[in-house]
Amino acid sequence: MSTQTQKVAVITGASQGIGAGLVVAYRKLGYAVVATSRSIAASQDPEILTIQGDIADRATAERIIAAGLERFGRIDTLVNNAGIFISNAFTDFSRNEYDAVLGVNLTGFFRITQLAIQQMLTQGGGHVIQITSTLADRANSHVNSALAALTKGGLQSATRALAIEYATRGIRSNAIALGTIKTPMTEGYWDVLAGLHPVGRLGEVSDVVDAAIYLENAPFVTGEILHVDGGQIAGH
């Protein structure tokens, strides 16, 4: 068990890409980290607890929060980063695709956030961050994205609802809405996707990490949808 004053972050989707970058960043900030995904490997760092599981399963959320509290005793930040993206023509989305995207992106947010906020209330404060997509705000004719819009748009609305519900109880809720970031999720499409950004290039994991660290250190900021998207939110 770490000291009571050491802050603790729970990061979902932490095995690779943005989530793996966030684990490193929160450790550098001095947080202990509960890192979770289906395939995440054990860490040599005693301040990183890894938990395997499918975040679409509510029981996984319950295991993550229980194990995190048992090991570190508190939860200060939850980053809802686990997510999947499936592009298809709207009328071609299969039942399985619908279930998969809603399962990870929405169900995967819901139960763990309930449990984390319950704990934050007992501590008198905390912070939840959702990782979303500018496609929820600005549809793009090059990328069919109805399920991304449905789920990430829902997360953005919930981000603001939670910000208001808990504003006077010390819990902040923010989202980081992304353009295309160079991660395993987007590998193979980097050349074609770069041109969809006004700045003419893709984002790096470090761009997302910088935004998370900013939000972490911004106590007057809640209900914010911070766009890290190379200008996509502004237009094209």
Ligand SMILES: NC(=O)c1ccc[n+]([C@@H]2O[C@H](COP(=O)([O-])OP(=O)(O)OC[C@H]3O[C@@H](n4cnc5c(N)ncnc54)[C@H](OP(=O)(O)O)[C@@H]3O)[C@@H](O)[C@H]2O)c1
């Ligand atoms: N990269 C982009 O351009 C981009 C753009 C907009 C939004 N985003 C959002 O940013 C977040 C991170 O994306 P990324 O690019 O880092 O993706 P990524 O490289 O594909 O990583 C996704 C992470 O989520 C985990 N994950 C996937 N399905 C899961 C499940 N059922 N249960 C638990 N964990 C699961 C994966 O680990 P396991 O396979 O081990 O489970 C992995 O750690 C996502 O929410 C994504 O929608 C990314």
